[in-house]
Amino acid sequence: MRPVRPGPSVLVALVALAAAAAYGAPAPGAAAGAGAAASPAFRAESHPRSVVWLCRPGAANDPCTFPRAATSVPASGPRFPTGPTNVHPPSARKFDCFFVYPTVSTEHSDNSNLEVQVNEVGAAIDEASLFSQVCTVWAPMYRQATAQAVRGLGAHRVSATLEKAETVAYASLLDAWKAFVARDDHGRPFVLIGHSQGAVLLIKLIADQIDAVRSLRSRLVVAILAGGNVQVPTGKKVGGSFRHVPLCSTPRQSGCVIAWSSFPAEPPADSMFGRPGQGVSLQGGQRAVVGQRVACVNPAAIGGGTAPLDDYFLREVEKVQPPVTTQWLTFPHLYTGHCESRGGATWLQVTDVAAHGDRRPVVTETMGPAWGFHSYDVNLVLGNLVRDVASEEAGWEAIAR
Numbered sequence: 166m167r168p169v170r171p172g173p174s175v176l177v178a179l180v181a182l183a184a185a186a187a188y189g190a191p192a193p194g195a196a197a198g199a200g201a202a203a204s205p206a207f208r209a210e211s212h213p214r215s216v217v218w219l220c221r222p223g224a225a226n227d228p229c230t231f232p233r234a235a236t237s238v239p240a241s242g243p244r245f246p247t248g249p250t251n252v253h254p255p256s257a258r259k260f261d262c263f264f265v266y267p268t269v270s271t272e273h274s275d276n277s278n279l280e281v282q283v284n285e286v287g288a289a290i291d292e293a294s295l296f297s298q299v300c301t302v303w304a305p306m307y308r309q310a311t312a313q314a315v316r317g318l319g320a321h322r323v324s325a326t327l328e329k330a331e332t333v334a335y336a337s338l339l340d341a342w343k344a345f346v347a348r349d350d351h352g353r354p355f356v357l358i359g360h361s362q363g364a365v366l367l368i369k370l371i372a373d374q375i376d377a378v379r380s381l382r383s384r385l386v387v388a389i390l391a392g393g394n395v396q397v398p399t400g401k402k403v404g405g406s407f408r409h410v411p412l413c414s415t416p417r418q419s420g421c422v423i424a425w426s427s428f429p430a431e432p433p434a435d436s437m438f439g440r441p442g443q444g445v446s447l448q449g450g451q452r453a454v455v456g457q458r459v460a461c462v463n464p465a466a467i468g469g470g471t472a473p474l475d476d477y478f479l480r481e482v483e484k485v486q487p488p489v490t491t492q493w494l495t496f497p498h499l500y501t502g503h504c505e506s507r508g509g510a511t512w513l514q515v516t517d518v519a520a521h522g523d524r525r526p527v528v529t530e531t532m533g534p535a536w537g538f539h540s541y542d543v544n545l546v547l548g549n550l551v552r553d554v555a556s557e558e559a560g561w562e563a564i565a566r
Contacts, residue, residue, distance in 0.1 A: 265363030364393025417560030475548030
């Protein structure tokens, strides 16, 4: 039997351990970050006064500037140093990335506080830090709906408690966004990055704050929205969630959206992702079903088709033998991906293509078939995404000239 990667609760703890180890902080307990005060290594950075920044330029111990060195672990043969470094953006300093982390708070309330804790730091390292080679990464703390509140989400219902918690979370994120645009971005082009709850909130933010504002829309390089159920009319690239912002269809297109949810097979009828008007669509207030589909843009092949997935995982998550010395590792020729639509669902089909005898660890549906590979949406294609951003930035610059 091939080894599998850990489940989501263990995954969060392991990533938090990586964060603690990287910054010399005390390792968290089994319930990492649950109601704990911020460690001195993760002291909140307030700038401007109304925003607590998880990541921002010049911050001490900024998790979004975590080391990028990686080791490639093939099925056989020698390992070798690697990294998503074969990217050639015009200049990383010309572009800002605004990252909204997924549901990681285990505080005993419906909304988190704004203290920077190890779980948030771990999420920033795991999903945002590799983008620092193609942009300056900003990530605000926000009063997210905690894991406790998100239990109120089902395939065909969302509890009043979760709806209220999401309203608080969005208002908190909106305050941070407005401060970022007014005081920090200085008119630079920007990339939006969100996963899970982060993607749900960014969908609303794009619809409310960017989609109809040409001056902001013209500065949007690309929005990366993983596991949030962006919706479009069937057969179209725009409409549904956004009136003007389309899905990406070419690698150098700018002002567009890359969105997907990862599954090993067709999402079931009670899926939380990939089916319009249910699951996380309800979490974001998207209830339309008729004539709608959930968007899928393959990060490994924006123009369509099947392509190898360039995965990146932290070494604490993998525990390969012998251990690697770099913070990251990647498994070449382990997965391919393509967008597929069937039975009312649209998803990124992730296929294990390893040869017989390959003993490298593989992802599984650790939260059940209704969630698919949701926990790994970003890491499965993280190398692809970094290159996508570099390409979109080059496209944006070509138009700007």
